[in-house]
Amino acid sequence: MSNIYKLSWESVFEGLEVIDKKGVRVFGVPRGGMIAAGFLKHATNVHTPEIADIILDDIVDSGRTRDYYKKNFPNTDFVALVDKTTIDKDLGWVVFPWERDEEASAEDICMRLLQYIGEDPFREGLQETPKRFLKAWQYWTSGYKQNPAELLKVFEDGAENYDQMVVVKDIPIFSHCEHHLAAIFGVAHIGYIPNGKILGLSKLARLADMYARRLQVQERLTNQIADALETHLQPLGVAVVIRARHFCMESRGVQKFGSETVSSAMRGVLLTKPETRAEFMTLIK
Numbered sequence: 001m002s003n004i005y006k007l008s009w010e011s012v013f014e015g016l017e018v019i020d021k022k023g024v025r026v027f028g029v030p031r032g033g034m035i036a037a038g039f040l041k042h043a044t045n046v047h048t049p050e051i052a053d054i055i056l057d058d059i060v061d062s063g064r065t066r067d068y069y070k071k072n073f074p075n076t077d078f079v080a081l082v083d084k085t086t087i088d089k090d091l092g093w094v095v096f097p098w099e100r101d102e103e104a105s106a107e108d109i110c111m112r113l114l115q116y117i118g119e120d121p122f123r124e125g126l127q128e129t130p131k132r133f134l135k136a137w138q139y140w141t142s143g144y145k146q147n148p149a150e151l152l153k154v155f156e157d158g159a160e161n162y163d164q165m166v167v168v169k170d171i172p173i174f175s176h177c178e179h180h181l182a183a184i185f186g187v188a189h190i191g192y193i194p195n196g197k198i199l200g201l202s203k204l205a206r207l208a209d210m211y212a213r214r215l216q217v218q219e220r221l222t223n224q225i226a227d228a229l230e231t232h233l234q235p236l237g238v239a240v241v242i243r244a245r246h247f248c249m250e251s252r253g254v255q256k257f258g259s260e261t262v263s264s265a266m267r268g269v270l271l272t273k274p275e276t277r278a279e280f281m282t283l284i285k
Contacts, residue, residue, distance in 0.1 A: 003092025007082065012097060015081040016040060025053045029065060032058030035098055036081055049073050059094055060085055106134055140176060143213030148228040151206055154197045163236070165276075167191035168204045169284045177248050178215035186244025186260070188212075189284040192229055193236040193269060193276075204229075218244055218263050226265035237268030239280045 019026060020040045027049040028037030033056045037045050046052050055069045055076055060083040069078050082094050099105040107130035114121040114129065121129070169189040177184055188208045192199075211224045226240045241264045250257045269276050 004095060005091040005093065006095045007097060009097045012036065012039065012081060019043060019054050019056065019079055025051060027052035027055050029055060029057040029069070032096065033080075035096075049076065052076055054079055056080070058082065058096060103134060107131065110134070139213075140174075141213055141215065143210045146210045148207060148210065148232060151210060152199060152203055152228065152232040154199060154233060156197050162194055162198070165191050165193050165280060165283065166198070166201075167280065167283045168201055171205045171208050173208055173212040173221075173242065173244065175212040175214070175216045175221065175244075177246060178217060180248040180252070181215070182246065182248035182251065184212075184216065184218065184244050184246050186242060188225065189239075189241045189243075190225060190229070191239045191270070191280045191283070192233060195234055195236045197233055197235070199233060218242055218246070218261055222263040222265045226267050230267045235268065237270035237273075237276060238266070239270040239277065240265045241281075241284060 016036065016039060020042045022042045024043040025046045026037050026040060026043045027046050028034035036058050037043075037056050043054075049055050049069065050073075052073075053076065055073065055078045057065060057078070057080040060066045060080045063085045066078055066080065066083075066085075069076070081096075082091065084091060084094075093105075095105050099108075110130035110133045111121045114126060119126060121127075167189065168191075169187075171188040171190065173184075173186055173188050175184040176182065190204045190208065207228060208225055211221050211228075222240050222242050226238050229235065229238045229240075241262065243260055243262050245258070245260055249255075249259060266277060270280060271277070
């Protein structure tokens with residue numbers, strides 16, 4: 001996990017010092033705000049926002065909680081230790097000192113999700129689910145930790161002046177859509193025409209996998225693969241076609257099971273020469 005910021009106790013107490021005055025009534029927003037409010041020494045904790053002078057939260061992420069309280073209690077000040085919608089927006093993942101570590105903090109998200117959908121996260125079958133959930137998502141999004149420049153090892157010999165098309169087709173891809181975090185799966189077809197440099201064939205599959213293992217939309221995924229090849233290989237032409245199914249469309253919403261989305265990205269002569277593009281399309285069929 002990148003961009004982890006561990007908030008110190010000193011920072012917490014410094015933030016609370018501004019509101020920790022005698023006679024001030026503070027309502028801590030469940031749950032993090034309640035924990036923060038518990039460290040107040042002089043102010044009085046109250047259990048309802050209607051009688052509070054200040055509404056306290058630990059963190060503002062999307063701003064929805066803050067906006068709710070500001071709308072319903074416009075005459076009450078809203079204070080947060082960390083506000084990621086303003087000056088703290090570049091902090092990344094924030095771990096508070098009362099949280100054991102970033103993993104424990106993230107596990108709470110899964111616990112709350114299970115509770116939100118009506119499950120009991122403490123029943124036997126779900127007790128290990130938060131750990132498994134995090135481990136799975138670390139793998140599904142492992143592409144964020146990879147760099148195409150390091151992945152695409154280029155050979156400037158061995159091609160023997162080969163200048164025809166190289167195609168690897170039916171590369172399995174597994175991804176998740178960034179709109180619903182639902183599964184995307186299908187195949188990618190990748191082709192290029194060398195310009196003095198070639199790649200190990202497995203690198204094409206690894207490149208597709210690297211970008212697929214990020215939160216995606218199919219159009220961007222297709223372009224990212226093509227752009228990386230064009231940048232690092234500098235071929236005469238590049239072509240990428242992806243055929244994929246999206247569970248956000250099949251299992252919810254319009255629920256059109258089995259529908260397939262096809263996207264393509266062409267670069268160089270595969271874009272400008274119809275006969276070359278037609279050759280690629282014939283090969284992948």
